[in-house]
Amino acid sequence: MNEFQALVLTKENDEATLSVKKLGLQDLPKGDVLIKVAYSSVNYKDAMVGVHHQMVKSFPHIPGIDLAGTVIESSDDSYKAGDKVIVTSYELGTGHHGGFSEVARVPKEWVVPLPDGLTLREAMILGTAGLTAALSVQRLEDNGLTPSQGPVLVAGATGGVGSLAVDMLAKKGYDVTASTGSSSEKNYLETLGAKEIISREEVTDQDNTPTREKRWAAAVDPVGGSTLQYILSTLKNSGSVATSGLVGGIEVKTTVLPFIGRGVNWLGIDSVQCPMELRRKVWERLADDLKPSNLNEEVVNEVSLEEVEGTLQEILEGRVRGRTIVKLNGSE
Structure with missing residues (x-):
């Protein structure tokens, strides 16, 4: 050529x-x-x-x-x-x-x-978004997350990272709550495995409150900004949030209270310079236990x-x- x-x-x-x-x-x-x-x-x-x-x-x-x-x-x-x-x-x-x-x-x-178990087309349906979603799940599980601990929130759930994270987590047996700004996407998110669909506004911090009622065992956050602020304020004790995006803004207003009062973990996900050993491990999981169930026209x-x-x-x-x-x- x-x-x-x-x-x-x-x-x-x-x-x-x-x-x-x-x-x-x-x-x-x-x-x-x-x-x-x-x-x-x-x-x-x-x-x-x-x-x-x-x-x-x-x-x-x-x-x-x-x-x-x-x-x-x-x-x-x-x-x-x-x-x-x-x-x-x-x-x-x-x-x-x-x-x-x-x-x-x-x-x-x-x-x-x-990896065995993926076609070239499936690999690109996953792509950086799939790698990022899988790295998020990997990091959350490395920090102790199991399905028995309660619901996991996925923010920006109709986007690339969010959609794939919903599917991966649901396949693994997690109780997934999906937040979205598109009220018309309820059926789509339920097809991916979400147990509950809530509005984007419900997970947006409006008043800079550092701690609220405990809701989530963990969260996948491709959004950032005031959505991340809200997530940090509502994680359960020892809960974790994996942050990978900034479409909601780069500024995050919080205090030390969620971290020293509840022991929460704010995990940064970097798919760009991810070490090759971890990168290959996660791609192998994407061809196996983290391979989404819905790599189709949906x-x-x-x-x-x-x-x-x-x-x-x-x-x-x-x-x-x-x-x-x-x-x-x-x-x-």
């Missing part, structure tokens, strides 16, 4: 343009592993790159923080032509050309072998490379639920 198509962000005279272009292998950055990309996925960070041009180090640039595909060639003995692989996060799609391309070249240190929307630009805008406007994948060379 000496020539291939990619979604390219260019900038001229301070005006940025996103369009599908034909490129050659010489247009790709240096790296150890050349990959024929089967699928990518669309994430909130992709919208920040593609629409707001944040985190982009240079132009022209190919966005896309996720990809799954087949190795074409590798200068490292760890991978050979024909191997199926996953690449997510690190600088993919931000400081390095990303997954919205039929061909990608990446450092060997970023590559994860596709959760996923498939788009072409030409449709990605419109999807990025819809994500910023909060009009996308579940996961959106991009079919490039996929045949599964």
